Amino acid sequence: MYVCHCGGNISDYVDVNRVVEAVREEPGVVVAREAMFTCSDASQQEIIRDIKEQELDGLVVASCSPRLHLHTFRDVAKRAGLNPYQYTQVNIREQCSWAHTGDREGATAKAIRLVRAGIARTRLTEPLQPLKIDTVPAVLVVGAGIAGLRAAIGLADTGISVYVVEREAAPGGRVARLGRMYPHGKRGRELINQLVEEVQKRENITLFTGAGLVEKSGSIGNFQVRIRVREPVESEIGVQVGAIIVATGFDLYQPREGEYGFGLEGVITLDDFLELLDAPGAGLNFRGREVKDVVYVYCVGSRQGAGGEGANRYCSRYCCNAAVHAASLAFDKSPGVRQYHLFRDMRTYGRFELFYQEALRRGAVFLKFDESEPPRVERGEGGKLKVTVKDLLTCGEEFELQADLVVLVTGMVPRENGKLVDILKLPVGRDGFFNEIHPKLRPVETVVDGLFICGTCQGPKNSSESVASALAAVTQSASILKKGYVELEPLVAAVDPRRCNWCGECAGTCPYSAIEREHYQDREVARVNEAVCKGCGGCVPSCSRGALNLKGYSDEQIRAMIDALAKEIC
Amino acid sequence: MPRMDPLFAEEVNSFGRFDARACLNCGVCSAVCPMGIELLPRKLFRYVLLGVKDRVLENVQAVYSCLLCRLCEVNCPAQVRVAENVRFLRYYLNKKVFQI
Numbered sequence: 001m002y003v004c005h006c007g008g009n010i011s012d013y014v015d016v017n018r019v020v021e022a023v024r025e026e027p028g029v030v031v032a033r034e035a036m037f038t039c040s041d042a043s044q045q046e047i048i049r050d051i052k053e054q055e056l057d058g059l060v061v062a063s064c065s066p067r068l069h070l071h072t073f074r075d076v077a078k079r080a081g082l083n084p085y086q087y088t089q090v091n092i093r094e095q096c097s098w099a100h101t102g103d104r105e106g107a108t109a110k111a112i113r114l115v116r117a118g119i120a121r122t123r124l125t126e127p128l129q130p131l132k133i134d135t136v137p138a139v140l141v142v143g144a145g146i147a148g149l150r151a152a153i154g155l156a157d158t159g160i161s162v163y164v165v166e167r168e169a170a171p172g173g174r175v176a177r178l179g180r181m182y183p184h185g186k187r188g189r190e191l192i193n194q195l196v197e198e199v200q201k202r203e204n205i206t207l208f209t210g211a212g213l214v215e216k217s218g219s220i221g222n223f224q225v226r227i228r229v230r231e232p233v234e235s236e237i238g239v240q241v242g243a244i245i246v247a248t249g250f251d252l253y254q255p256r257e258g259e260y261g262f263g264l265e266g267v268i269t270l271d272d273f274l275e276l277l278d279a280p281g282a283g284l285n286f287r288g289r290e291v292k293d294v295v296y297v298y299c300v301g302s303r304q305g306a307g308g309e310g311a312n313r314y315c316s317r318y319c320c321n322a323a324v325h326a327a328s329l330a331f332d333k334s335p336g337v338r339q340y341h342l343f344r345d346m347r348t349y350g351r352f353e354l355f356y357q358e359a360l361r362r363g364a365v366f367l368k369f370d371e372s373e374p375p376r377v378e379r380g381e382g383g384k385l386k387v388t389v390k391d392l393l394t395c396g397e398e399f400e401l402q403a404d405l406v407v408l409v410t411g412m413v414p415r416e417n418g419k420l421v422d423i424l425k426l427p428v429g430r431d432g433f434f435n436e437i438h439p440k441l442r443p444v445e446t447v448v449d450g451l452f453i454c455g456t457c458q459g460p461k462n463s464s465e466s467v468a469s470a471l472a473a474v475t476q477s478a479s480i481l482k483k484g485y486v487e488l489e490p491l492v493a494a495v496d497p498r499r500c501n502w503c504g505e506c507a508g509t510c511p512y513s514a515i516e517r518e519h520y521q522d523r524e525v526a527r528v529n530e531a532v533c534k535g536c537g538g539c540v541p542s543c544s545r546g547a548l549n550l551k552g553y554s555d556e557q558i559r560a561m562i563d564a565l566a567k568e569i570c
Numbered sequence: 571m572p573r574m575d576p577l578f579a580e581e582v583n584s585f586g587r588f589d590a591r592a593c594l595n596c597g598v599c600s601a602v603c604p605m606g607i608e609l610l611p612r613k614l615f616r617y618v619l620l621g622v623k624d625r626v627l628e629n630v631q632a633v634y635s636c637l638l639c640r641l642c643e644v645n646c647p648a649q650v651r652v653a654e655n656v657r658f659l660r661y662y663l664n665k666k667v668f669q670i
Binding site: 292293338340360361363365367388391393394395397398399400401402 | 613
């Protein structure tokens with residue numbers, strides 16, 4: 001049992017020495033020490049030496065959150081020849097010293113109880129082995145847009161078989177419809193043509209267009225998927241894959257009738273405007289009329305206030321860049337065009353600032369409006385549109401300008417994919433996009449093992465960011481499949497078939513659909529699919545016959561921990 | 571309500587001597603102005619940039635009050651050539667408004 005000072009992070013508010021002395025005589029404790037930094041190499045060596053010399057069969061470290069160092073100390077146990085699952089980490093930093101900076105006495109008392117509980121749990125641990133699951137070297141990619149296609153090529157080049165399922169009749173998604181794009185200036189459809197050509201060159205990629213998912217079963221390493229295809233005849237195809245990558249893309253925000261004059265002649269979305277810019281020939285024309293004045297309104301359908309029902313609170317990220325890039329495309333096509341950008345905040349992050357600078361240098365004018373007083377678009381004189389805007393950059397003065405075109409710079413919204421969400425059990429975030437585990441640390445993994453997301457189905461991105469995330473999904477899935485097996489946490493639920501008589505109650509509580517029915521000595525009992533179980537323990541209290549237990553957190557262990565926590569009062 | 575007149579903006583631009591596009595609206599120029607001219611230069615330049623001709627003509631007094639001391643210019647983080655711009659505005663007003 002080791003108690004960490006964490007420099008002073010813990011010992012400034014918890015009397016570490018008193019904690020050590022208080023638990024020294026607890027049943028099972030052989031070694032009780034403190035350390036300045038338990039995670040340091042020297043302290044790790046000391047722990048290993050103690051375990052070996054004293055032939056210890058359990059380890060407790062009271063330090064920081066297990067999120068930070070659980071694996072560090074499991075590894076220490078392993079190196080000392082101790083089963084890593086006989087280690088318990090007690091969090092006395094986030095849960096004691098940092099939480100009770102004004103109460104040293106209370107924090108110390110709490111730390112003592114938590115450490116006692118950790119010791120009680122550890123005494124009852126059993127050695128466990130990680131679950132080892134063999135993997136099928138094939139991947140299913142859902143969606144053949146720029147992210148899905150790039151992921152397929154990346155995987156195929158590592159020698160993995162790929163099945164790509166696309167709902168539309170042709171691959172390419174939204175990018176296939178675009179002309180010159182930022183930041184590279186290449187045409188969207190040419191990029192897609194190149195990718196499709198590369199896909200066709202690879203024999204280990206099978207592309208199903210006009211197809212959809214019908215059913216998925218199995219778990220990481222071995223999913224069984226049924227795909228419905230329409231061509232050449234309507235039929236269902238079954239495939240076996242080790243991982244699934246979802247790259248189903250986004251929808252564009254569709255402005256409401258009357259939103260910034262939407263519905264009036266000449267009020268169009270950025271998407272429509274890009275199509276005008278991509279039309280052959282010089283000059284900028286809309287419905288046969290020359291366009292001299294263009295007004296852009298930014299943040300349409302993005303960063304909406306908290307008040308609205310189902311408001312899109314998020315920033316769509318791509319649109320500021322796309323709009324200032326469109327400004328340069330418009331100057332290329334019609335050098336005399338006058339452009340007014342009505343923005344809320346100019347979020348041309350990173351190098352995209354250069355597009356803003358270019359638009360500014362070439363004569364685009366930028367006005368900043370406040371969310372609470374958005375510009376108004378009305379029908380004006382002589383077939384023009386009248387735009388009224390309060391410009392914060394001129395101390396909030398209101399101006400009126402005339403426009404031939406008003407371009408609504410619309411954001412991205414999540415795509416309607418209800419059926420796919422059901423089939424794959426995709427986690428959907430509050431904003432309607434699919435959720436990763438952590439946006440920075442685990443950006444393409446989901447809570448479902450073996451199920452990855454990439455591109456704009458997880459949130460707004462530009463095309464190069466989509467491709468980067470597609471390649472991240474390639475790396476993540478290939479690293480599982482190339483090894484041939486995966487190792488999973490053995491801290492999962494287990495059924496005692498002698499007690500179970502299958503009432504089905506537990507299966508209903510499982511958020512991961514990990515509990516199935518099976519035959520056991522002519523009876524029906526519950527079985528936990530260990531590869532799918534996350535060890536949340538939600539099923540355990542639902543069993544009226546006490547047939548379920550969570551490995552590493554058995555009822556016996558929990559009871560012992562409660563007794564240890566409440567030692568003074570009972 | 572003042573209108574943005576693109577022709578005015580284009581006319582000013584055609585001389586190639588007025589350039590305040592780099593202005594960040596930080597307000598340092600107003601803060602350091604020894605004449606305490608609140609309008610100068612960021613607000614006035616903004617009117618010119620947006621082509622709000624009415625507002626420029628209403629504020630002729632301010633254009634001629636400037637000492638051209640360039641205290642604002644040396645403090646400008648965006649390197650806007652304030653004095654040069656004011657000089658141009660005087661030239662423009664002399665020519666177009668006062669016909670001299």
